Amino acid sequence: MAKENHYDVNGVHVDISYGAKRLYLPFGIKLLDFQLDRYPGSMSPASYASEVELIDEEKNIHMPYRIFMNNILEHRGYRFFQSSYDQDEMGTVLSVNNDPGTLPSYLGYILLGIGMFWSILSRGNRFSQLSKKAREASSSRALGLVLALGLLFSVSPSYAQELNPAIKTILSFDKGHADRFGELIIQDSGGRMKPLNTLATEIIAKIHKNSHLNIGEENLDANQVVLGMLTKPDIYKNLKIIATKNEVINKMIGVENNAKYASFSQFFSSPETLEGYKIAEAVDDAIRKEPKQRDLFDKAVLEVDERVNISYAVFSGALIKIWPKPNDVNNKWHETIDALQSFDPKTSQKVRDIAFEYFSAIESSLTSGNWASADVALDKIKNYQRFYGSSVLPTDESIKAEMFYNKANIFERIYPLYFILGFFLLIASFVKILKPSLKIKLLSNISLLLLTLLFVAHTVGLGLRWYISGHAPWSDGYESMIYISWATVLAGFIFSKRSPMTMASTAVLTGLILFVAHLNWMNPQVTNLVPVLNSYWLSIHVAIITASYGFLGLGALLGFITILLFMLKTQKNEKHISSSIKELNAINEMSLMIGLAFLTLGNFIGGVWANESWGRYWGWDPKETWALVTILVYAAVIHLRFIKSVYSDFNFSVISLLSYTSVIMTYFGVNYYLAGMHSYAKGDPVPIPEFVPI
Numbered sequence: 193m194a195k196e197n198h199y200d201v202n203g204v205h206v207d208i209s210y211g212a213k214r215l216y217l218p219f220g221i222k223l224l225d226f227q228l229d230r231y232p233g234s235m236s237p238a239s240y241a242s243e244v245e246l247i248d249e250e251k252n253i254h255m256p257y258r259i260f261m262n263n264i265l266e267h268r269g270y271r272f273f274q275s276s277y278d279q280d281e282m283g284t285v286l287s288v289n290n291d292p293g294t295l296p297s298y299l300g301y302i303l304l305g306i307g308m309f310w311s312i313l314s315r316g317n318r319f320s321q322l323s324k325k326a327r328e329a330s331s332s333r334a335l336g337l338v339l340a341l342g343l344l345f346s347v348s349p350s351y352a353q354e355l356n357p358a359i360k361t362i363l364s365f366d367k368g369h370a371d372r373f374g375e376l377i378i379q380d381s382g383g384r385m386k387p388l389n390t391l392a393t394e395i396i397a398k399i400h401k402n403s404h405l406n407i408g409e410e411n412l413d414a415n416q417v418v419l420g421m422l423t424k425p426d427i428y429k430n431l432k433i434i435a436t437k438n439e440v441i442n443k444m445i446g447v448e449n450n451a452k453y454a455s456f457s458q459f460f461s462s463p464e465t466l467e468g469y470k471i472a473e474a475v476d477d478a479i480r481k482e483p484k485q486r487d488l489f490d491k492a493v494l495e496v497d498e499r500v501n502i503s504y505a506v507f508s509g510a511l512i513k514i515w516p517k518p519n520d521v522n523n524k525w526h527e528t529i530d531a532l533q534s535f536d537p538k539t540s541q542k543v544r545d546i547a548f549e550y551f552s553a554i555e556s557s558l559t560s561g562n563w564a565s566a567d568v569a570l571d572k573i574k575n576y577q578r579f580y581g582s583s584v585l586p587t588d589e590s591i592k593a594e595m596f597y598n599k600a601n602i603f604e605r606i607y608p609l610y611f612i613l614g615f616f617l618l619i620a621s622f623v624k625i626l627k628p629s630l631k632i633k634l635l636s637n638i639s640l641l642l643l644t645l646l647f648v649a650h651t652v653g654l655g656l657r658w659y660i661s662g663h664a665p666w667s668d669g670y671e672s673m674i675y676i677s678w679a680t681v682l683a684g685f686i687f688s689k690r691s692p693m694t695m696a697s698t699a700v701l702t703g704l705i706l707f708v709a710h711l712n713w714m715n716p717q718v719t720n721l722v723p724v725l726n727s728y729w730l731s732i733h734v735a736i737i738t739a740s741y742g743f744l745g746l747g748a749l750l751g752f753i754t755i756l757l758f759m760l761k762t763q764k765n766e767k768h769i770s771s772s773i774k775e776l777n778a779i780n781e782m783s784l785m786i787g788l789a790f791l792t793l794g795n796f797i798g799g800v801w802a803n804e805s806w807g808r809y810w811g812w813d814p815k816e817t818w819a820l821v822t823i824l825v826y827a828a829v830i831h832l833r834f835i836k837s838v839y840s841d842f843n844f845s846v847i848s849l850l851s852y853t854s855v856i857m858t859y860f861g862v863n864y865y866l867a868g869m870h871s872y873a874k875g876d877p878v879p880i881p882e883f884v885p886i
Contacts, residue, residue: 212703219248219267224256226277226284242284247818264804289808295810310788319785339605360428362420362559363410368565369563370415374595377577377585379513379525385584387591390513392418393598395506399499400453401435404599414598418506423554425507429456429463434499438492445470456503466504471497508576514573515543515582523584529863540731546572578664594660603674604654606646607706610681613642615697618753621693625757625765625772640688643699647681654678660731666734671710672859677702679742687746688778693772694779697749705745733801737794737819743787744826748852749778754845777841780848781830788826795819825854 199206225243241260246253246267259265264324265272276285312319372387392414397403403414412420421428432453438450443838445458461468474670475497478490486494505511508529515531517524518539526534531543550569557566577585586594642686653673657665684698723871754776761769798816799809829851833839 217270219246219253221246221265221272221286222486223774224282226281228281232494239361240284242274269463291803294803297803298800301800305793305796306546308500308792312785313788319782321732322782340723343517358430359407360864361424362412362427362431363407364558364561365412365416366557366563366566367413367416369557369566369570370413372567373419374415376514376570376573377590377591378511378583385586387586387594387598388418388514389415389595389598391511395502395511399435399503400433405433418512419554421503421506422509422512423551434459434496434503436496438496440472440489440868441471441496442492444474448836456500456507459500495828512766514577515585516577518580522585524580542576547575547801553725556786590660593656597653600656602649602656602707604710606649606653607677607703607710609646609703609771610699611703612704613639614647614696614701617696618693618700621696622756622760625769640695643681643684643695647678647685650674650678664735666738670709672734672738673705675736676741676745677705678707678740680705680745681742682739683743683746683783686786687783693753693776694746694750697753698746701749733794733797736790740787740790740794741789742858743783744852747780747784747787747848748778751845751847751849752782754780754841755849758842758845773841773845777844781847784826784830785846788823788830791819791826792823795823809838813857815862818854818862822854822858825851 196206199208222245223242224245225344226240227243228240241263244257244265245257245258246257246265248254248267257265258492259272259274261274263274269292271289271291273287273289274284275287277283278285287617289809314320321572361380369391374387374392376388377385378388378391379385380391395405396405396417397412400417404414405417417428432451432455434454434456435452436445436447436454437452442449442451442454445454447454447458457463459470460466461470471493474489478486478494481490509527510529511527513525513527515526515528515535517526517531519537530545532540535543546569550566550573554568557563589844608754616862620636654665657674665671680702684695684702688695714820754773757773757776768782795816798819801813803809827848829844832844833845
């Protein structure tokens with residue numbers, strides 16, 4: 193409410209008030225019911241909604257209405273938004289605004305967007321002039337590229353293991369049965385329903401830092417390893433599968449200083465009772481520190497501790513939630529031990545019988561080599577899931593698609609190919625500039641074909657992830673990185689006809705982006721969406737704004753390459769290199785113009801999304817503010833040519849490179865260091881590795 197102050201100034205009584213003013217609406221809203229839906233088996237809200245009755249006596253209106261995120265109630269110029277809810281989940285919190293200018297604002301956004309893209313597409317403007325300039329600069333020399341690309345094979349760490357009976361048992365797990373085991377549906381901690389194969393892949397990647405386990409000359413895939421850890425924990429506890437790679441930690445647990453792996457048992461003084469956890473003190477010290485104060489050892493010991501805890505959770509079955517509880521309102525699924533203890537006696541006995549039959553069949557199959565009985569017992573678990581958990585089970589097509597996605601591992605496989613191909617194409621482009629007489633057009637065509645195939649695989653991977661998750665694949669850090677890399681390649685194809693170096697640059701940049709996406713601090717897991725992101729505006733807004741990063745990134749890389757060309761310029765090659773510099777700068781400016789148009793349009797659409805979700809276009813949120821800063825920065829770069837005393841080919845290259853730091857701050861800095869509406873997590877910020885800005 194407004195605060196009032198009373199003053200007497202030279203005999204004149206003055207009343208001053210400030211703050212919120214109470215306004216009375218000409219109608220009423222009655223809450224009939226508040227509904228909070230959570231993801232199956234979790235406390236994470238999937239959506240929340242208010243069932244209300246609109247009561248307008250003047251217009252004789254008594255109408256029920258449902259208000260939920262991104263679905264508003266609009267009446268007589270007032271708009272009501274689902275904002276939050278009471279902690280007891282008995283009441284709702286609605287925000288309200290009265291904005292008569294919504295239509296003019298949206299119309300203004302549309303006109304501005306049309307104007308920006310018209311300036312790019314119409315003839316006779318700056319963009320078409322730059323395109324003509326790039327063609328003229330490249331007409332004096334032929335395309336030249338060198339291709340030296342070999343097949344890449346993933347090299348897995350191996351260590352000598354004697355084929356003792358325990359190892360023979362591990363190797364006896366049938367791959368065909370393990371694949372069927374991977375088809376079981378599990379419920380993760382966030383409530384997402386997914387094949388056990390997905391969880392197994394995540395587990396092995398986390399604890400072993402690889403997609404499979406090497407034992408001698410044999411490879412065990414993730415399904416075989418997790419099945420073995422569940423049914424033969426006594427063997428796997430003594431198997432060196434937990435990645436350490438830290439001399440101090442290795443010394444603490446009593447293994448060789450240069451050892452890459454340690455067994456679960458080696459972390460305890462008494463493995464049988466799990467007493468004497470050798471790195472407990474170091475873990476406690478690291479946890480007490482704020483993330484930004486942790487050194488390399490603190491981070492390493494926390495990572496190893498996480499791997500040990502995950503291993504224990506697999507051994508105990510705590511991560512494998514495969515048993516749906518009958519008639520549970522929240523569709524919660526349970527691990528085996530919890531199901532035996534918390535289900536009603538009849539269902540608990542049923543779970544006990546099915547589980548006992550399956551584990552007994554595994555033992556029998558390991559001895560006989562015949563896995564038919566294990567397959568039959570596994571089918572009984574699947575039938576139990578279909579009977580009691582049918583309401584949340586994914587479709588068979590979705591399960592197959594996700595298992596193919598896990599096996600293909602598309603993004604991790606293609607980034608070295610992007611990088612190596614682009615690197616050699618880049619070298620060849622420099623060689624061609626220095627030696628224009630070189631004729632290797634056939635190899636350049638082959639390389640373009642290979643890049644096209646990589647781009648197709650990249651697109652298929654994005655499509656698969658979209659289908660599996662049920663939402664556009666740019667909702668978190670990892671997804672937006674793989675999408676930005678896709679947009680970067682697309683930008684390269686758009687400008688590849690004008691300059692071969694452009695395609696080479698985008699291939700290198702794409703490889704680097706995908707490499708960063710697969711670092712430890714990025715999370716490649718497919719996850720559920722928070723309610724505010726469950727909107728079609730997400731697909732439009734984020735797709736456009738992150739696509740702009742690809743074009744702006746291409747401009748930064750072309751600026752860097754142009755600076756290198758300035759360094760290579762001599763009197764002998766000055767004419768040819770100067771022509772290349774003009775060509776690259778023209779393409780650079782064209783790329784920045786497209787990137788700026790996408791970035792600005794993406795912010796317009798973000799304003800529409802914010803207005804539809806929260807009832808305001810702009811809130812000076814850190815992400816919004818830095819996006820605006822980035823727009824202003826690149827607007828200045830694009831118009832730099834009008835400042836004759838500053839503009840030159842060299843200065844433009846340097847500025848286009850340095851300007852990308854604003855994009856880095858908008859993307860990385862805000863996400864990890866500043867809190868706001870665009871931050872969907874709480875807690876201390878995660879330190880960004882020093883090499884990211886570089």
